[in-house]
Amino acid sequence: MPSTNGASKKCSVLFVCLGNICRSPTAEAVFKKVVEQANEQDQFLIDSCGTGGGNPDWYSWSYHTGDPSDRRMIASASKRNVHLTSRSRPLTPEDLQNFDYILGMDYENIAAIQVAADYWASKGKTVPKDYRSKVQLMCKYLDKDGAFKGITEVPDPYYGGTKGFELVLDLLDDACEGLLTHIRERDVAKVAAS
Template identity: 60%
Template sequence: MATRVQAAAGQSGAKDKTSVLFVCLGNICRSPTAEAMFRSVVEKAGLSNQFEIDSCGTGGGSSNWYLPGGFSYHEGDESDPRMTSAAVKRGVRLTSTSRPLLPSDLNRFDYIIGMDPRNVRDILKAASYWAEQDQQLPRLEQVRGKTSLMTRYCSKAKTADEVPDPYYGGPAGFDLVLDLLDDAATGLLAHIHQEQQATAKQ
C-alpha cells in the first residue's frame, strides 16, 4: 500500500516540501496553535525549508460552509486572544488568519490533521461533495488516507481521543490544548520522518 507521501507525489509529481494542514472548527483556537506549535518543532529541528505548514477551519459551526455561496464563521479573524496569550507564555506565537478548508487544499497538502472526530467527519463530508463536483480533485478514499486525528501522534497523552475545543471554557482548557499539541507536534514530525524513510527504502 502506498504511503501518504507516495500518494501525494503521485498526484502532483516530485515535491520539494512536505505540506501539513491543521484543521479545527473555526480556525481561531486549536488549529492555528497546532500550526504554530508544529512550525516551532520543525524550526528547532532545522527543517523549516522542508515543510509547508498551514491551518484552516470547517466553517466555525456553519452547516453550508463547503457549499457554493456558503458562509464560514470567523473567516478573516485573528486567533482567539485567550489562546494567543496562553501560547505566548510558552514561547509560541500565533500569526495565522482564520480561513475555511478549500477544495484546493485537498491536492495541496500531504497531511490533513483534524483536532477532533467532528473535524475529520466534516473534512471528509466536504471532500466527498467536492469530488462529485470536480473530477480533478482527489477521490474520498485518497483524502481519507491522508487525514488523521492530531492526538494520534501523542506519546504522553496516549489515551486522548481529541484536542478539545477550549472556546467556551476557562484558562485550563487553553493550557490543555497547548499540552496536547506540544506532545502531538513532536510525534507528528517523528511519524512523517518514519514514513519518508520507509518510502526511501522502497
C-alpha cells in the first residue's frame, strides 16, 4: 500500500516515450490492468506522456499533442484485453514535481527528460533538485532471470511490423508486474524502518 510518513498517499507513476502514441500509453494501460487485477487501483495515479515525437524543441510544443494511440498498438493491445484510452501529451515541469516514478522507455527518453528539465530551470520554472532520482528506465523492472534478461530498453515499434508491437507488450507485461512488486517491497521496507 503506497504511503508517505505513515499517511496513506497514492503512488504516482508516469510512463514516458517519444511521441506518447505507442510505448508509454501502452505501459500506462498495462500497469493500470496490473494494479486493477491486484485490486489496488485506488492506491495509484497512473499517466503517460511523450518527449515531443522527434521535435527538437518539444518542451515548447509537441507534434502529437491530443492524438490517440497508434492504431496498430491499439489493435495489438486489445487482443490481450489491454485498452489504450489516453491522448498524447508532452512532459511538463509539473510532472517532475508530481510523480513518484518517471519511467522512460529508452535512453533517449531519459536524456530528453534531462534536457527539458535543464531548459525549464533556465527559464525559471520550478524543477525539483531530486527529480533525477525519480527518472528510471522501464526495463529496470524486468525479471532479471526471465526471458528478457539483458534487455535494457523498450524498443520503439513505430516503424516495424506486428512483431514489434507484440514485443513491446511482452516487455511491458513483465516490467509492470516487476514495478508493482518493487513498489510493494519499498512500502514494506518504509513501514519496517519507521
